[in-house]
Amino acid sequence: MNKGIEFIIRMVLKEVWARKKLAVSVYVLVAISFALLAAKWPQTFTSSATIIVDDRNIIRPLMEGTAQTTALTEPLKLARSMMSSRTSLKEVLTIGGWINSETSAKEIATLTENIRSRTEIKNQGKNIVKISFRDGDPERAYLATKSMSEIFIRESNLIKQRESESAYVFINTQAEKYRAKLKDADLAIKEFREKNVDSTPGAMRVTNERILTLTRNIEDLDIEILGQKSKLAAQREQLSGGGGAENTASINRENLLRVRISELKVKLEDLRLIYKDTYPDIIQIKTQIATTTDQIKSEIESRSAKKTYRKEELADSPIAQTLRSEILRTQTKTSTLNSRKEQLFLLLKKEREKVNRINAVEAEISELTRESAVNTTKYNQLIAQRESARISKDMDVAQQGINARIQEAAYLPVKSNGVRFLHLIILGFIVSLGAPLVLVFGLALIDQKIRDPQVILEKLQLPVLANVYQIKNKYEKRAELRSQIAVATIVALVWSVYAFEIWLKIQDKL
Amino acid sequence: MSIIESAFLKNKKEQSHNKNKNTPDDIGDIVGRADQDGMISSNKIVSAKENIAKMKQKRLYSQEELAELGFISKATTDTKLINEYRNLRTKLVEYAGQKNFVTLVTSVSANFNASMVIANLAATLALDEGKTSLVINADINNSEIDNIFGIEPKFGLVDFIRSSDVALDEIIYETPINRLRYIPVGLNIESSAEHFSDARMKETIASVLERYPERYIFINAPSISQSADTRILLGTSDKVILVVPYGKATEDGIRQAVLSIGKEKLAGIVLNEF
Numbered sequence: 001m002n003k004g005i006e007f008i009i010r011m012v013l014k015e016v017w018a019r020k021k022l023a024v025s026v027y028v029l030v031a032i033s034f035a036l037l038a039a040k041w042p043q044t045f046t047s048s049a050t051i052i053v054d055d056r057n058i059i060r061p062l063m064e065g066t067a068q069t070t071a072l073t074e075p076l077k078l079a080r081s082m083m084s085s086r087t088s089l090k091e092v093l094t095i096g097g098w099i100n101s102e103t104s105a106k107e108i109a110t111l112t113e114n115i116r117s118r119t120e121i122k123n124q125g126k127n128i129v130k131i132s133f134r135d136g137d138p139e140r141a142y143l144a145t146k147s148m149s150e151i152f153i154r155e156s157n158l159i160k161q162r163e164s165e166s167a168y169v170f171i172n173t174q175a176e177k178y179r180a181k182l183k184d185a186d187l188a189i190k191e192f193r194e195k196n197v198d199s200t201p202g203a204m205r206v207t208n209e210r211i212l213t214l215t216r217n218i219e220d221l222d223i224e225i226l227g228q229k230s231k232l233a234a235q236r237e238q239l240s241g242g243g244g245a246e247n248t249a250s251i252n253r254e255n256l257l258r259v260r261i262s263e264l265k266v267k268l269e270d271l272r273l274i275y276k277d278t279y280p281d282i283i284q285i286k287t288q289i290a291t292t293t294d295q296i297k298s299e300i301e302s303r304s305a306k307k308t309y310r311k312e313e314l315a316d317s318p319i320a321q322t323l324r325s326e327i328l329r330t331q332t333k334t335s336t337l338n339s340r341k342e343q344l345f346l347l348l349k350k351e352r353e354k355v356n357r358i359n360a361v362e363a364e365i366s367e368l369t370r371e372s373a374v375n376t377t378k379y380n381q382l383i384a385q386r387e388s389a390r391i392s393k394d395m396d397v398a399q400q401g402i403n404a405r406i407q408e409a410a411y412l413p414v415k416s417n418g419v420r421f422l423h424l425i426i427l428g429f430i431v432s433l434g435a436p437l438v439l440v441f442g443l444a445l446i447d448q449k450i451r452d453p454q455v456i457l458e459k460l461q462l463p464v465l466a467n468v469y470q471i472k473n474k475y476e477k478r479a480e481l482r483s484q485i486a487v488a489t490i491v492a493l494v495w496s497v498y499a500f501e502i503w504l505k506i507q508d509k510l
Numbered sequence: 511m512s513i514i515e516s517a518f519l520k521n522k523k524e525q526s527h528n529k530n531k532n533t534p535d536d537i538g539d540i541v542g543r544a545d546q547d548g549m550i551s552s553n554k555i556v557s558a559k560e561n562i563a564k565m566k567q568k569r570l571y572s573q574e575e576l577a578e579l580g581f582i583s584k585a586t587t588d589t590k591l592i593n594e595y596r597n598l599r600t601k602l603v604e605y606a607g608q609k610n611f612v613t614l615v616t617s618v619s620a621n622f623n624a625s626m627v628i629a630n631l632a633a634t635l636a637l638d639e640g641k642t643s644l645v646i647n648a649d650i651n652n653s654e655i656d657n658i659f660g661i662e663p664k665f666g667l668v669d670f671i672r673s674s675d676v677a678l679d680e681i682i683y684e685t686p687i688n689r690l691r692y693i694p695v696g697l698n699i700e701s702s703a704e705h706f707s708d709a710r711m712k713e714t715i716a717s718v719l720e721r722y723p724e725r726y727i728f729i730n731a732p733s734i735s736q737s738a739d740t741r742i743l744l745g746t747s748d749k750v751i752l753v754v755p756y757g758k759a760t761e762d763g764i765r766q767a768v769l770s771i772g773k774e775k776l777a778g779i780v781l782n783e784f
Binding site: 014015018444447448449450451453455456459460462463464465466467468469470471472473474475 | 577578579580581582586588591594595597598601626627630751754756757758759760761764765768776777778779780781782783784
């Protein structure tokens with residue numbers, strides 16, 4: 001590899017020497033071209049300003065829920081729109097000194113386009129916008145950048161103000177609209193209530209209570225009537241003798257008979273202890289028992305079978321008379337109760353009708369009220385929002401909610417950027433030396449002639465006897481020296497041109 | 511001269527015949543030089559040396575002149591280059607064995623002539639007092655060698671081949687370098703003709719070969735890619751040296767040249783200016 005490089009260097013030098021006229025011409029041409037280029041190359045200076053657009057300032061958390069700080073959602077977009085605005089750019093042009101009051105519109109248009117192409121706006125992170133501007137004059141680059149950043153801040157604040165102002169106006173209009181609506185709804189309710197007197201608030205409750213009382217009264221009456229009726233039936237029964245008073249004698253008799261029987265039975269048992277059944281006393285007693293039993297039987301029969309025959313027994317008794325007057329009284333009371341009940345029923349019906357009426361009215365009213373309630377809520381909300389908007393607006397007017405500010409102000413560029421004089425000089429120095437070498441090397445590669453003995457030895461496999469060369473005599477040596485001096489002189493001349501140019505540059509005459 | 515080379519030469523001389531003694535000699539000034547190696551001791555070699563030592567020599571290049579022309583000389587300080595030529599010489603001597611030896615030197619590229627390579631190669635061989643070398647210029651478009659040797663030829667190889675009136679002696683020129691002779695290509699040449707297909711070319715080479723023992727003949731041929739002459743000349747030579755100049759030959763060019771020379775005839779490649 002080293003050998004290869006060595007060979008290439010040797011070859012290139014040899015070739016350069018063999019084609020020294022071409023090499024030197026190329027060298028001079030390239031070197032002078034670069035020198036001219038460096039002298040004529042326009043210098044550019046770039047100034048830039050960084051603007052931070054922060055949507056979280058101190059006001060925001062303080063005013064949380066009350067006022068909204070207007071956020072510049074897309075600062076980059078805003079900056080771009082600023083750059084497309086003619087008025088903004090014209091301002092920049094005036095500040096930069098490109099135009100005065102006499103400049104024609106056409107010229108201004110050209111300059112505007114020119115400025116636009118030299119301005120670069122880009123996002124540096126989320127909320128940072130960088131505006132850079134390049135110009136041949138550092139002073140002008142600085143002024144233009146400065147004015148651009150200021151215009152950006154001003155414009156963004158204006159936009160914020162306009163935004164909050166229009167928000168306030170909108171909310172205000174909405175609030176007024178709702179207020180009118182609310183007023184209408186309340187009026188409608190009032191009118192309706194006037195038309196339906198029954199349906200005063202609470203009417204429904206009163207009516208319901210009344211219905212309840214009436215129903216309860218009717219129920220009480222029913223019970224009383226029933227009581228009177230049964231009383232009447234009982235009195236009538238009593239009057240017709242079914243009441244049990246006529247049987248008392250018969251029952252008494254029966255009881256007596258039963259006592260007699262039990263006495264007889266005791267006597268019989270006593271006798272049986274002493275006597276046989278055939279004993280006449282016993283037989284007698286037995287007969288007596290049987291007879292008594294029969295008597296009981298007949299008593300019971302007569303009591304149940306012969307009911308009516310003793311009715312007349314009470315007909316004219318004082319009990320009957322009392323009973324009769326009692327019955328009359330009971331009948332009178334019953335009829336009184338019945339008529340009262342009818343009266344109550346009528347009342348109940350009336351009340352029920354009233355309930356229905358009230359229900360209808362209530363439905364209508366609740367409809368109206370609901371509308372009103374919705375409007376009220378909305379209206380209250382809007383009033384609160386309007387107040388927030390007012391504060392936001394005031395805040396923007398007072399520039400308290402500012403969220404665009406210059407983070408890094410425009411500066412006066414000292415060093416030109418892009419391809420600079422020194423770059424071109426150095427480049428010219430290197431390229432002018434390299435170009436002839438590359439050229440001759442390229443030519444050597446292209447012509448395919450053999451310059452490497454290895455090709456003959458290795459590729460063609462031919463024996464190489466010797467490698468000879470011409471010894472230079474003194475004339476040839478002198479001629480060569482002359483060529484060397486000539487080449488060196490040319491190179492030195494070119495270098496002195498470079499040196500002169502650098503000197504001019506340092507003296508600031510270029 | 512390396513020890514190995516000397517030993518090799520010694521071995522070779524001991525096996526050689528006596529016929530070298532009988533070859534006709536040029537009689538001329540004696541410009542003797544001390545034997546630097548002092549390792550050649552055989553009688554036969556001494557006799558060959560004597561023959562060679564009797565070669566004519568009117569004028570010699572000074573060290574300055576040699577350097578100016580780009581020759582390898584005793585004053586040359588570039589040991590790397592000297593070694594390259596020495597190695598080349600050793601290899602050729604190796605190929606030659608005991609015979610006199612004909613080497614064709616041709617360039618692979620038409621836009622490069624190997625005049626200086628051939629001149630230096632011949633001069634290097636002639637450094638050895640026991641050896642002579644002869645350069646035959648067979649490239650009709652190349653008069654550079656005439657200038658290198660400082661010769662204004664009246665006749666040349668083509669004249670000799672075409673006309674029997676010209677004697678061999680008339681075309682062999684003495685050069686300002688010891689033990690180095692030169693046959694130029696000639697003056698009146700029709701460039702389109704093939705000059706060397708004649709049998710007289712072979713005769714010429716053969717007679718030249720026999721003039722001295724230990725004679726090395728180098729034929730400067732035009733680029734093999736260019737001239738049909740070179741292919742004809744191949745028949746008259748023992749080995750071929752292909753000169754590859756730096757940055758002027760392609761791989762394909764070399765391949766084709768080697769193919770027309772033939773692998774067995776190719777001594778090897780000499781790289782120039784690599």
